[in-house]
Amino acid sequence: MKAFLLKSTFLTIIVFIIGIILYSTVFKSYFLTVLPFTLLLFYLATNLVHAYLLRIADKSGSGFVSKYMAVSFMKMFFYLAVAIVYVIFNRENAKVFFVNILLLYIVYSSFEVVEFLKVVRQQKQ
Secondary structure (H helix, E strand, O other): HHHHHHHHHHHHHHHHHHHHHHHOOHHHHHOOOOOOHHHHHHHHHHHHHHHHHHHHHHHHOOOOHHHHHHHHHHHHHHHHHHHHHHHHHHHHHHHHHHHHHHHHHHHHHHHHOOOOOOHHHHOOO
């Protein structure tokens, strides 16, 4: 878990720096003050979900796949709920917010899957 925390922290710093560069130059007119908080939300959710998945991977071999799918669905539903609540209160920035949520979801979900597969492969050896 420590290695995952370090890697996810590094990923978050890289995404934050890229965001600063892009939103201070090319996409300056699209910057929303809530975007750094969405990055923090993805960082925290990814780390919490990964810790939970590591815990259930040790305990249940046969039920792991169904639990993994359930957790992934709940996480995706949570992100969608956050986006919907934001849009309800701030319709004029809905497109920008949804694009950012989608990009962060792709980045963090890909990262989580790759890192979790490494752990599972190490446990099987």
